[in-house]
Amino acid sequence: MTDDLGLFTDTSSDDAGSGGGDDAPSRRRGGKRRRLTTIAFVVAGLLIIGGGGWYAMSLFGGLGGYEDYEGSGEQDVVVKVEQGDLLAKIGSRLNQQGVVASVKAFTRAADKNSKASAVQAGYYVLKTKMSGEAAVARLVDPKSRVGSFEVRGGQQLDDTTDNAGKIYEGIFTKISKASCATLNGKDTCVPADQLKATAEQTDPSALGVPSWAVPNVARAEPRRRLEGLIVPGTYDVRPGSDAEELLREVLRSSALRLQAAGMPDNTADTGFSPYEILVMASLIEREAITKDFGKISRVIYNRLAVNHKLEFDSTVNYLLYKQHITTDGNARSDPSPYNTYVSKGLPPTPISAPSKQAIEAAVKPEAGKWFYFVACEKDGTSCFSETYPEQQENERRARANGVY
Known part of the structure; x- marks a missing residue:
């Protein structure tokens, strides 16, 4: 048998x-x-x-031995928590970096702390040779998280101001602040000017610029070459990194987000290159609120189709680092290729960080014959028209509503 x-x-x-x-x-x-x-x-x-x-x-702490340090630790160390990490994985990484004596020391302490399971992805400052309990307590303390910053749609690389003189932080300033931490008594901050210089002087491919954008970026004015390539979202950078490492980490994360938004494949049937779609999306982002994105995109398509100047105030204000809604005659006379009151076609680069919604609108504009628009309501809503007399009426409505 x-x-x-x-x-x-x-x-x-x-x-x-x-x-x-x-x-x-x-x-x-x-x-x-x-x-x-x-x-x-x-x-x-x-x-x-x-x-x-x-x-x-x-x-993962199932059969490994249990060892534990005593106390709150010795030397500062930056630890990264990846998206989706389980506690055992975090404990393993802490053990590898000398933070805890064993995975079990961390996981047993984490089991006793209800906040441990809610630790978010990002960078944290801990110390070497911490007890498991101390490591968990430090990890769940919001003050321990470093290197995080947020980019919003329409933000520029450089700082901008409004009519009242209020300063709006640009992306370089945000990265600079995120780079700051005190590790073993040493400040890790990388100044915004150093980030700008690195952006201007470093090969775009080495920084993580997507391959489809590299030719245009290489031809762009150095100080503006990375504009629009850092899209909205939350980013994490490691304090202690140099300027090139910081920019590379941000740009590579942004490239993944652009890919998730469909770039560059979704531009195949638009008649425009992926980079031109990115430029267009940045204009849409600065010219309107989200619900009007599709119509703004159609205006751009309609004007470009007949080789008419775009005449967007946002492109003029981009050179002035301003957040104004309108511009005056002097500003509109600037012969810069970014001044769409003078130059035909799209600007040489994006003028802001375009959101996924703006990119989608640039790829698929709403159907319509609109040729003009103006912000006519205080909530940012625009009024659209096909003829100039209709546009003039919408402008009167905007003034009556106190929009400008």
């Missing part, structure tokens, strides 16, 4: 099946050798599986 694995067989069945011939003993011996070989392979496999299981369990 045979067991489920076929390891143990009743030898009488071999004798019965041999027919009593002269070679029956040989067959029986061969059967025994095969059974012994099978057993050997199975045992070896079990040892391998068991060894792998022991390793995995040790890694």
Whole structure:
């Protein structure tokens, strides 16, 4: 009889099946050798599986030994929590960086702290040789998180101001502030001017600029070459990194977000290059609120189709680092290629950080014959028209509503 694995067989069945011939003993011996070989392979496999299981369990705290440091630690160290990390994975990384003595020391302490399971992805300042309890307490303390900043739609690389003189932080300033931490008594801040210089002087590909954008970026004015390539979202950078490392981490994260928004594949049927779509999306972002994005996009398409100047105040204000809604005659006379009251076509680069919604609008504009628009309501809503007399009426409505 045979067991489920076929390891143990009743030898009488071999004798019965041999027919009593002269070679029956040989067959029986061969059967025994095969059974012994099978057993050997199975045992070896079990040892391998068991060894792998022991390793995995040790890694995630199941069978590994329990060791723990005492106290709140010694030297500052920056630790990264990745998106989707389980507590055992975090503990393993802390153990590898010398923060905790063992994975179990961390996971056991984490099991006792309800906040531990809600730790977000990002960078945290902890210390080497911390007790598991101290490491968990430090990790769940919001003050321990460093390197995080947010980019919003329509923001520029550089700081801007409004009519009242209020300063709005640009993306370079945000990255600079996020780079700041005090590690073992040393300040890690990278000044915004250093980030700007690095952006101007470093090869775009080395910084993580998407390949489809590199040719245009390489031709752009150095101080504006990265405009529009850092899209809205929350970013994490490691304090202690130099300017190039900081920009590379941000640009590579942004490139993934652009890819998630469909770039560059979704631009194939638009008649424009991926970079031109990015430029267009940045104009849409600065010219309107989200609900009007599709119509603004159509105005751009309609004007470009007949080689008419775009005449957007946002492109003029981009050069002035201003947040105004309108511009005056002097500003509109500037011969810069960014001045769409003078120059036809799209500006050489984006003028702001375009959101996913703005990119979608640039790819798929709403159907319509609109050629003009103006912000006519205080909530930012625009009024659209096909003829200039209709536009003039909408402008009167905007003034009556106190929009400008």
